[in-house]
Amino acid sequence: xxxxxxxxxxxxxxxxxxxxxxxxxxxxxxxxxxxxxxxxxxxxxxxxxxxxxxxxxxxxxxxx
Numbered sequence: 001x002x003x004x005x006x007x008x009x010x011x012x013x014x015x016x017x018x019x020x021x022x023x024x025x026x027x028x029x030x031x032x033x034x035x036x037x038x039x040x041x042x043x044x045x046x047x048x049x050x051x052x053x054x055x056x057x058x059x060x061x062x063x064x
Contacts, residue, residue, distance in 0.1 A: 025049060025053070028052075029052065030045055033045060
């Protein structure tokens with residue numbers, strides 16, 4: 001069978017995966033927002049970056 005991971009485990013994994021591909025969470029946020037069509041929108045960058053700095057993100061409560 002397989003084992004289900006907790007939301008906290010998934011959050012930690014995602015953060016590690018992001019940081020393995022981008023130098024910082026902020027750089028990931030900028031790339032993500034550009035793909036979503038928010039080019040150079042400093043307010044959106046700030047809001048999304050704040051989500052990553054929120055400790056509950058690693059618990060799997062983020063809603064990207």
